Amino acid sequence: MIDWKTAEKIAGMVSGGTDGGGRLPGDLAEIATDSAERVAAYTQLVPAGPLPPPEVVSRAEWISANLQTMKPILDPISGKLGEGMGPLAAPVRLAGGLVLAAQVGALTGYLAQRVLGQYDLGLLDPTITPRLLFVGPNLYLAAAKLEADREELLRWVAFHEVTHAVQFGSVTWLREYLGGLLEELLAGMTVKVDKKGLFELPTKAGIRDLVDAIRKGDLVSLVVGADRRATIDRVQATMAVVEGYAEHVMDAVGADVLPSQEQLRDALERRRETRSPIFRVLERLLGLEMKMRQYKDGKRFCDGVVELGGLPVLNRVWRAPEAMPSLTELARPADWIRRTDVLLPA
16 A cells, blocks of 8 residues: 555655745635636536635645545555565565655655645545645745736636636536546556565665655556557546636636736746646656646637637537547547537537
């Protein structure tokens, strides 16, 4: 099993652990409510229930929340450590669990330095209540570094994260669909272990020494069979649409209320992290490292569909899982429109 306490310690070390910075401007509850009203008015999506209240969190609190949602996804993977290794199974499982903890902790700590906001959703555990998180120190420091108005930046981030809350709150099948894809992907994974590298790890290393040793190679990685390639493509295409839709909406609703929106986008494209942390971790372990370009493709797809057919046509993506574009259709919105004209006639 993954040593989650070690993962949290490593994440805290990598994140820098600073919670410095001043208070966020404005009334966050009012900003979130205003964002939700504008997003709902533009998208015409109606959440089935109230959206989660916004929370300002520290980096440490953000790390803790995300590790909690990762547990039901990554623990089954760690259970495969040592399979088929006979008498070596127990030591490989122990050492591999520590290595996975270090890998997960290091990446989570890196993300904790950069993420500004997040709609935190437990895809495989419906008992986890979704949360709307804003990382206070990162927002404060980003505004200072970018010389941006703090309230404008906060509102801009709120538009994006609230759009995710509206998406999942309105499209009742979306959470289950993504969770099902994730379960399908996990079921087809095997764990690749570098036994020699594992047993060469220093036995009395401190956390920093352990992280440095692991960075020299992928001691534990994941392998997905060719039969799961289509599942990976569907996950990537769906996440591109989920993120691209939020990018489209934040630009559309922010145009009237954020004077510096264009400058904010140009500046933040170079530092933003929009992908869900669990997908970032899985990509890293799978050696995929999906590029930001694919998320830009998601926004380009959404912008293109709206330009060709308007928002009601784009909203077809939320009518059924079959309406999600393929990776090929992301680059060809007209092809997707023609297919869904037939699939989902008015």
